[in-house]
Amino acid sequence: MIETILFKANKIDVYKDRNTKQIVANMRQAFSMHKLEVKMKSEFDFFNALIFHEGLLNKSRMEACFEDARRDLFDYWDNLSYQERNRLVSLKNDELKNDLRYFKNAQGKYIWIAFFDELLNALYDKELAILELPQYFKLYRNFKERTINIDQYGLEPYKQAYIDIHVIKRFDDAVIFYYANTKSLYQVDATNKLRRFALSKSIGKLIPLKEELEIIAQAMLSEHELEAIDYLLSSTLIDDKTKKQLSKIQTKLARKSK
Numbered sequence: 001m002i003e004t005i006l007f008k009a010n011k012i013d014v015y016k017d018r019n020t021k022q023i024v025a026n027m028r029q030a031f032s033m034h035k036l037e038v039k040m041k042s043e044f045d046f047f048n049a050l051i052f053h054e055g056l057l058n059k060s061r062m063e064a065c066f067e068d069a070r071r072d073l074f075d076y077w078d079n080l081s082y083q084e085r086n087r088l089v090s091l092k093n094d095e096l097k098n099d100l101r102y103f104k105n106a107q108g109k110y111i112w113i114a115f116f117d118e119l120l121n122a123l124y125d126k127e128l129a130i131l132e133l134p135q136y137f138k139l140y141r142n143f144k145e146r147t148i149n150i151d152q153y154g155l156e157p158y159k160q161a162y163i164d165i166h167v168i169k170r171f172d173d174a175v176i177f178y179y180a181n182t183k184s185l186y187q188v189d190a191t192n193k194l195r196r197f198a199l200s201k202s203i204g205k206l207i208p209l210k211e212e213l214e215i216i217a218q219a220m221l222s223e224h225e226l227e228a229i230d231y232l233l234s235s236t237l238i239d240d241k242t243k244k245q246l247s248k249i250q251t252k253l254a255r256k257s258k
Helices: 002-010 020-034 043-072 082-097 118-125 130-133 134-140 208-223 223-235 240-257
Strands: 166-170 174-179 183-191 194-196
Touching: 002 194, 002 223, 002 240, 020 043, 043 082, 043 130, 043 183, 043 194, 043 208, 082 118, 082 130, 118 130, 130 134, 166 194, 166 208, 183 208, 194 208, 208 223
Parallel strands: none
Antiparallel strands: 166 174, 174 183, 183 194
């Protein structure tokens, strides 16, 4: 009930809003180019697609880094051993990785490409020169058969902000984050259930709001609607009209609880 009222006041749909429609279009184009079938229907699908797309961007950037290194070393390349090539490529790759998003899996291994397994991520991380070997060269274009379900990494991409979200609270089996494009807080759990607390479209930048966002996060965690409404009414992140609607529900719930 609360979530429905909040969304009606916010009305930002990730598949229809101007700020996110272009993001969706860019992702669809990238997935189509590589003949990847990535579901995009629900809001949860949207965030999972962002994770997949971030991996695709990282993969492309690392491969471009390898090509740049090979071009820079063109005059010497044929005279270098594989180990020497990889060492020189890794110097460039290490610089690049400073600007890339990543997360660590449950075993503490770096994951740069969320749709690849731990082994392929390790190779892109430390053995990028494999891309010139025949058995790996096809990873440039025809890698669909090597992709995995990103669910295998659980909540780690969310907990470690692998995509453009702001994490508010982390738990073993859930994470609460803020997504600026929809002005909303989301809670996703280990069963892939996504809840959304949509906030006022007029709220400003994140930093001054973080304390209040934590208050709203407490509302999301509350199992009692009355308590959740109390948290929401004490914040400035929903407009007066929405507060009035919640106050009416608060009164009704209070009567029922007597």
